[in-house]
Amino acid sequence: xxxxxxxxxxxSLEIIHQMINQAxxxxxxxxxxxxxxxxxxxxxxxxxxxxxxxxxxxxxxSWNIFGAATIILLIYDAFRPKKKLARTYVDDLxxxxxIAFFVSLFVIIISINVSVNxxxxxxxxxxxxxxxxxxxxxxxxxxxxxVGAAVNWAGAIAIFINKEFxxxxxxxxGAVLIGYIIPGLLLRSQYRKNNIQQK
Numbered sequence: 001x002x003x004x005x006x007x008x009x010x011x012s013l014e015i016i017h018q019m020i021n022q023a024x025x026x027x028x029x030x031x032x033x034x035x036x037x038x039x040x041x042x043x044x045x046x047x048x049x050x051x052x053x054x055x056x057x058x059x060x061x062s063w064n065i066f067g068a069a070t071i072i073l074l075i076y077d078a079f080r081p082k083k084k085l086a087r088t089y090v091d092d093l094x095x096x097x098x099i100a101f102f103v104s105l106f107v108i109i110i111s112i113n114v115s116v117n118x119x120x121x122x123x124x125x126x127x128x129x130x131x132x133x134x135x136x137x138x139x140x141x142x143x144x145x146x147v148g149a150a151v152n153w154a155g156a157i158a159i160f161i162n163k164e165f166x167x168x169x170x171x172x173x174g175a176v177l178i179g180y181i182i183p184g185l186l187l188r189s190q191y192r193k194n195n196i197q198q199k
Contacts, residue, residue, distance in 0.1 A: 029140050031187030036073075038180025040066055045173035052166040067109065074102065094139060101132045122168050123159035126152045126175055133179050144186050148179030 044062040051059040058064075105128060112121035130152035137145025155175035159168045 029136070029142070029187045030191045031184040031189075034145075034180050034184030034187060036184075038176050038184055040069060041176040042173050042181060045169045045176065049166055049169040049173070052169070090139065094136070097132070097135050101128060104128050119159065119163065119165050119168055122172055123156045126156035126159065126172065129175070129179060130156065133183075137183075140187075142183060142187060144183035145179070148175075148183050151175055151178045 044066040047062040048059055050056075051061065105125065108116075108121055108124050108128070111124075112118050116124075130149040133145045133149035133152060137143070137149060152175045155171050158171050162168055162171065
């Protein structure tokens, strides 16, 4: 084997190694998004339970605020400048999963406002939350997100069985606590630990 061929082989292996490392780094998760959405959902759920309990006139006020905040955050995320990193097939796939999730979420929200009973609509929400948790949890190998997915599917079944909407909100709060907030805290802790080790 000539020196050129050997150099070419070594260079090829180095490029492959760099691509693998890039792919690994691209599917890490800082936990911020899980915490942000989890806290917003938790507050909306608990406050709706309180509004129903005290007989408030607009029990869906928190969800209206949540919807407006969601739109603002999505617009901000779409237009904010991002670091240009080499994109992989996994990145593109995860982006499609996010788009499918948010489109499905808005269809469910519209259905609740048009024809679907809120009791059923919030059950459908937990179903798609679980779907997102399982896919993202599998991609980043997060056991807490995958456990959260199972809890959210169980929560969806519990909402379908339960007939009193007030308690649906407590089920929702518990599901997002276990599915969003706890995994978000764990991912955030791991992310910080990894960054400290790399410095």
